Amino acid sequence: MQPTVLDQYASLYREFRWHVPDSFNIAQACCTRWANDPSRASDIAIHYESESGQTATLSYAELQAEANRLSNVLRRLGVQCGDRVALILPQRPEVAIALMACFQIGAIAMPLSILFGPDALEYRLQNSESVIAIVEQSCQPSIDAIRAQCPALQQIVLVDDAFAHTAPADTGGGANTSNDSDTSDNIDTPPLLHWHSAMAQASSSFAAVDTAASDPAILIYTSGTTGAPKGALLPQAALIGNLTGFVASQNWFPQEHDVFWSPADWAWTGGLMDALLPALYFGKPIVGYRGRFSAETAFQLLEKYAVTNTFLFPTALKIMMKTVAAPRDQYDLKLRAIMSAGEAVGDAVFNWCQSALGVTVNEMFGQTEMNYIVGNSAGQWPAKPGSMGRPYPGHRVAVIDDDGAIVAPGVTGEVALNRLDIQGDPDPIFFLGYWKNPQATSAKYTGDWCRTGDLASMDDDGYLWYQGRADDMFKAAGYRIGPSEIENCLVKHPAVANAAVVPKPDRERGNLVKAFVVLTAGVQGDAQLIKELQAHVRGKLAPYEYPKEIEFIDALPMTTTGKLQRRVLRLLEQERAQSES
Incomplete structure (x- = not known):
């Protein structure tokens, strides 16, 4: 039973006011202010664990010191305000370090999934004209395959599979308190630069640039479900x-x-x-x-x-x-x-x-x-x-x-x-x-x-x-069908782990309701289970909503963000119908 909740929505919504400063920087708000506070500098910012068993922690002071080092590395590589820096990294501390480094030099961070293949990476790197790519070692083959097609890409910074702290250098505490940014010439810049060697040579002091709340900070490409992926440019204030x-x-x-x-x-x-x-x-x-x-x-x-x-x-x-x-x-x-x-x-x-x-x-x-x-x-x-x-x-x-x-x-x-x-x-x-x-x-x-x-x-x-989604809705026998309700009903059955509903082209009805079903472990899909699932839906929803056809499948197509790709299954059914006609 849902607990009783006092509805405070109206007053919260009515009385809220935005307070957005003219100057705002995500790195300062998310790291520097904590690193510069003696009572907070040692607080843990990131707990890290890998599937292989590696663990690490990073305090706010350590995160700031690492970000300062990387800011100096990027500056030595020629990165300027507004330049795009691609981050092809999984969930690991270097992501936070690289984001803070980009924000405090005024560069635009462009996070990219390590699951992207060469074609997906090539399009985004070309379109964004990224000048630097910070890449986990596991993704190096994909980058090597496309680098010649990305003329704006000047440098690859390669991150080893294992995370390791940079040895403390020259500041003690790592907070962004000095104007002594690293301007030395002792950072080697071959076409492939290794993260740890570059960071070891960089100062942990850096003077961050001032940014307006409206300045660009992040470039994220949408999934491209309709046409080519589009890069959404987010300002610093988007975090607020x-x-x-x-x-x-x-x-x-x-x-x-x-x-x-x-x-x-x-x-x-x-x-x-x-x-x-x-x-x-x-x-x-x-x-x-x-x-x-x-x-x-x-x-x-x-x-x-x-x-x-x-x-x-x-x-x-x-x-x-x-x-x-x-x-x-x-x-x-x-x-x-x-x-x-x-x-x-x-x-x-x-x-x-x-x-x-x-x-x-x-x-x-x-x-x-x-x-x-x-x-x-x-x-x-x-x-x-x-x-x-x-x-x-x-x-x-x-x-x-x-x-x-x-x-x-x-x-x-x-x-x-x-x-x-x-x-x-x-x-x-x-x-x-x-x-x-x-x-x-x-x-x-x-x-x-x-x-x-x-x-x-x-x-x-x-x-x-x-x-x-507007393109997920369909009509079957004159009825407008939304897939979510049917999928939710199917998942309630103990035999169903997940489900996706799409239209199956039909000459008489226009479309039939079709369900792709992933079964729970140990369950066998057969004609009897199909009848049982159809009856399950028919008994809970409108008669026209039950799936006229059910196909068992090992896994549903998902985006890298975990969203169901009904479009893939819809196109599959269209191709099947065309081949049968």
């Missing part, structure tokens, strides 16, 4: 814009003993803006894990580091729910807040989080261009299972039609965010635009409304109900 949602979705973060962990890749908005940077902004420790996700590993990390706050994709929660039904019987957990985003959680997972973990999951909605705009906050306003939540304070969100008019409650339309909040002040969460693509930037807006491409309806209480 994320904070109301982060604080609320993490049940009023920070509190005294808060520790954060998320498997979300720090190369993506979810891991970067929903985990790493806000945790550091509030001076709290975050756990970085270099390894594959599994339910067992997730619970072990939560227990070992006494994690209180987390961001877990619905897919991850489903895996954990199916693998360990009663986790508190096996693990000593300190969790007090779970945020989830990327797909609808569904009431099966929602109820499991409450009963098995003792935490009401806070769903959140956002995207790279304007992140953390809608969600819940258990304890501040009641969650409605299956709802995306309400607009977070500081964000004016509405459901609009094709012409940009706000639709009536209960009517499906496109979720959009206004440039101005309800006070008439500019919302700092917005991206600056798509990199070298003004046409796409312009197309993103209808007047002052920035469109998300996601469909939802809003009820009379201001809660949004996700209906899917």
